[in-house]
Amino acid sequence: MRKVMMAVVVSAVISVGGAFAADGKAIFQSKGCAACHNPTVDTVGPSLKKIAKAYAGKEKELIEFLKGHGKAIVDPAKYPIMQPQLNQLKSLSEEEIKALAEYILSVK
Numbered sequence: 480m481r482k483v484m485m486a487v488v489v490s491a492v493i494s495v496g497g498a499f500a501a502d503g504k505a506i507f508q509s510k511g512c513a514a515c516h517n518p519t520v521d522t523v524g525p526s527l528k529k530i531a532k533a534y535a536g537k538e539k540e541l542i543e544f545l546k547g548h549g550k551a552i553v554d555p556a557k558y559p560i561m562q563p564q565l566n567q568l569k570s571l572s573e574e575e576i577k578a579l580a581e582y583i584l585s586v587k
């Protein structure tokens with residue numbers, strides 16, 4: 480019983496810790512981005528792999544895009560589908576946007 484209690488306490492501590500450090504993947508999923516973006520296969524939107532390739536070495540530009548200031552470079556003809564999604568990100572902090580960009584760029 481004691482062991483079980485310890486396990487519960489430990490896992491609670493880990494998940495609380497995770498909530499403080501911005502987790503790009505969790506943000507990506509909680510904001511509904513995954514509905515149109517698969518890591519490796521193009522679906523409604525381009526795959527994250529394709530986006531990561533287009534933005535390789537351009538984290539700053541990707542952050543600008545996510546803030547709604549950038550121009551689409553991956554599939555500009557479909558930007559009207561993507562553009563309204565950026566509203567989901569308006570409430571994010573600078574740190575959260577950066578974590579999100581880093582997650583996208585990490586997909587290979």
Ligand code: HEC
Nearest residue numbers: 510512515523524551552553554555557558560561564567
């Ligand atoms: C309704 C479907 C849909 C959803 C939901 C969606 N996207 Fe997209 N996304 C697209 C489409 C279509 C494109 C291709 C157009 C383009 O390149 O802008 C795209 C392109 C992108 C690009 C490449 C931009 C470029 O320079 O071309 C990024 C980055 C991106 N999406 C991030 C996100 C993030 C982050 C979210 C979650 C807030 C999200 N998307 C949610 C459909 C979607």
